[in-house]
Amino acid sequence: MFTVFAGLFGLCIGSFLNVVIWRVPLGKSIVSPPSACPGCGKEIEPIDNIPVLSYLLLKGKCRNCSMTISPKYPITELITGVLFALAAVKTGYSIEFINYAVLISLMITVVRTDLEQYIILDEVSLGGTVAGILLALLPGGTDILTSLITAVAGAVFFLLIRLGASYYLKRNNIRTEAPEGYEDEEDEFQGGMGWGDIKLAACIGAFLGPALTVIAFFASFILGALAGLAMIAFGGKKKTSPIPFGPFMALGTVLALFFGSELWHSYITMIW
Ligand SMILES: [Zn+2]
Structure with a gap:
């Protein structure tokens, strides 16, 4: 029922x-x-x-x-x-359903706006971070402090990736292309990750807590890498073509939400 x-x-x-x-x-x-x-x-x-x-x-x-x-x-x-x-x-x-419903709604919005317009709304990423931290006040799941720390750690992790990637690209004189309609803001696209992805990482961390966040991010990188390779091989994309990463983060998050422990076991098996 x-x-x-x-x-x-x-x-x-x-x-x-x-x-x-x-x-x-x-x-x-x-x-x-x-x-x-x-x-x-x-x-x-x-x-x-x-x-x-x-x-x-x-x-x-x-x-x-x-x-x-x-x-x-x-x-x-x-x-x-x-x-x-x-x-x-x-x-x-149970009350846990609220967490699932809110996070799923946020992730669906990310997929659509990032695929269609290369944007992740602040209302979703930052608003979602606040929502995730507040929902941690509800019984069960992560507590508010863990939620807050994971949010900060998630954003810092993605920020480091952006800084590292933009340093690498600059050093090797590689320019990534800006998507159609964003030609004036080409500099914004020189770091692999957009600012929207960094803010979204905070939101995911706030909802999932440390273990599931690691699983979600790991899954999103695997999915993103596979999709990127497939698009270069079959989709006529180049290594420097922009591909929005938000949809992969959203997919990784939903996978972690539903299959967190199963994915954890398969990662461990893969690594060992
Ligand atoms: Zn009409």
């Missing part, structure tokens, strides 16, 4: 995240005005705003102007719903 409820709740949160991802980077309010079709400007009726279902019923087109609606919206809703349901299975009907 709780799993079903959590799944449906997740679908609605996914729908809300779509609004956040669309509006917050533009500096618009997330409460008003009501959602409207970007094509014809007509307000979306409640009947056409049901997560996933409305998209299927409308066959992916606006009821008024027939403009195609991107499948990324229902996919975001579906993934949020599925992850919330899985979180309910994992935590049961």
Whole structure:
């Protein structure tokens, strides 16, 4: 019963995240005005705003102007719903579910904004850090001091990577390219990690505590390296092409959240 409820709740949160991802980077309010079709400007009726279902019923087109609606919206809703349901299975009907739900929502937002616009919102990374530390006040999981220390340690670790990488790149006269639309800010991209990644590392640390954070970061580096190699081999990317790292951090975090102990055992086996 709780799993079903959590799944449906997740679908609605996914729908809300779509609004956040669309509006917050533009500096618009997330409460008003009501959602409207970007094509014809007509307000979306409640009947056409049901997560996933409305998209299927409308066959992916606006009821008024027939403009195609991107499948990324229902996919975001579906993934949020599925992850919330899985979180309910994992935590049961307990207060720990709140931690899972908040962290999952933050990570889904990171994936979308970083893939689409090469940004990680401060509201997500810094706001998430504060949320993670405050949620540590709840019983179970990490305590507030551990959460705070892991947040700082996570950010420092990523900052060191950025400093090390930018030193290496400079020394070897390697310039990484800036993504499209960010050509003026090329200097910002000369360190492997962006500032958004550093702030996001604090957020992940605040939620996961030391052991799971190590697992999450390690998983994100493996995933990022594999994806980078695959994109160079098959995707026409170069070694100096920018690839947003936030999505890999988000994926590593969700993996650590659900399979932390299993991953820990496989790392130990790999190392030994
Ligand atoms: Zn329309």
